[in-house]
Amino acid sequence: MSNVIKEQQPLDLFFVRPHEAKVLSLIRQLESGTGPKAYGVIVMVVPEGATFKKTQGAADRLNRAILKEEYGVDSIEKLPCAKVLVFMEKFLGKFPLCIRNEASLERLKSANKCSEAEFERIKAQSKDAKSVIDKLMKEKKISKEDYDIVYPPPHTSSVYPSNAVGAYQFISNTLAPLVEKHKLENVPFSPKVQDFLACKLLHKRHFDDFLNKTLVKEELKITKKRLIVTKHEGKIKVTEENIKVIKQKGDIKVTLEEFAENLSKEWASFPYSADGLSYYHADGQNKALVKWSELLDVLKEAKVLYDEMKKREKEEAEKKASTIVTS
Structure with a gap:
């Protein structure tokens, strides 16, 4: 054994x-x-x-x-x-x-x-x-x-x-x-x-926070990068700027879109936003290979699978507890 x-x-x-x-x-x-x-x-x-x-x-x-x-x-x-x-x-x-x-x-x-x-x-x-x-x-x-x-x-x-x-x-x-x-x-x-x-x-990249809808316990200040896309003479130009985001106590710590953004920092083939650009687009070598909407759909499906797993675990725990009490 x-x-x-x-x-x-x-x-x-x-x-x-x-x-x-x-x-x-x-x-x-x-x-x-x-x-x-x-x-x-x-x-x-x-x-x-x-x-x-x-x-x-x-x-x-x-x-x-x-x-x-x-x-x-x-x-x-x-x-x-x-x-x-x-x-x-x-x-x-x-x-x-x-x-x-x-x-x-x-x-x-x-x-x-x-x-x-x-x-x-x-x-x-x-x-x-x-x-x-x-x-x-x-x-x-x-x-x-x-x-x-x-x-x-x-x-x-x-x-x-x-x-x-x-x-x-x-x-x-x-x-x-x-x-x-x-x-x-x-x-x-x-x-x-x-x-x-x-x-x-x-x-x-805070998968657990996204899955569990973790709430912010105290004010949270975050600096994010925003990609700005402009066209000039038929050519696309991408510039970057930093923006400040403040989350208040009780806000969801990591939303669906924010988790998708987090993943794009780890894997360059993911888009960073609805613009469809890689987080690392500016280096000229990296391109997003999936649509933003498709990425969000996969993450939603993952959340459904997680919720189903947690529901089963809860039911099994309750059944086990009930068996112990009755015995």
Whole structure:
């Protein structure tokens, strides 16, 4: 019996409830696609135009070859979370792996304001990463064509727009503290673990306050960003301004629309408002991939599922209490 309990513990730890699954499904669809392959996605390369499939395919082949050579696995899902973070920094970091001259490295050092110690560490790590790629090319485990697509000549930069991994496109700055907090360093970056981590981000963005209609206990002052969209000579221009919002005691802390706004700060594929723009629209790389109304509909459905779950729990608790009294 004890063996059965041990096998069930991880499933309980990483259990996702129906209302959470409803929102997670939409996030996966927008961030990395549908189906089980979404959990193995490494950096969604998104150049404009018809080069997407070619570039993404080359990146996938290159990354899988690196994983096999360096870690002996064929998918990032099989790597322990700590090694996922090492892989991200070493092979997907903001510093290109293919810099060949000191002058280019110095320019990067200046642009990123690195300390001398940090710069030396990055240089050593980049050199090690480059040696892995050189070995793969020499052994023809990756092609020069794929290499040149991912690292365009003269090999001083990467086409990667970010260093995100998995079904929810975790960036290292988000993933690292989650892994540390929940002590997942030696746990594989499996679909269940990815769902679990994404759930933690949902709740960090006040999912519980939205679901429970939590009320403000004392005056609350909030600063929000507002996107202002204007058109000039047929071109759309987006500017930002900060606005102050004051919530009084007894107000709903997080409304439906406010929770949607919160999610857009975590996942750039969500719109920030009815304008349909990503919260990170201004960087020129991020676009919302779902309509505001559709996002709100999914969140409403999640709330219905949550209310149904709480109702069942209450009925079961009352039934149990009644049984105890009568016995």
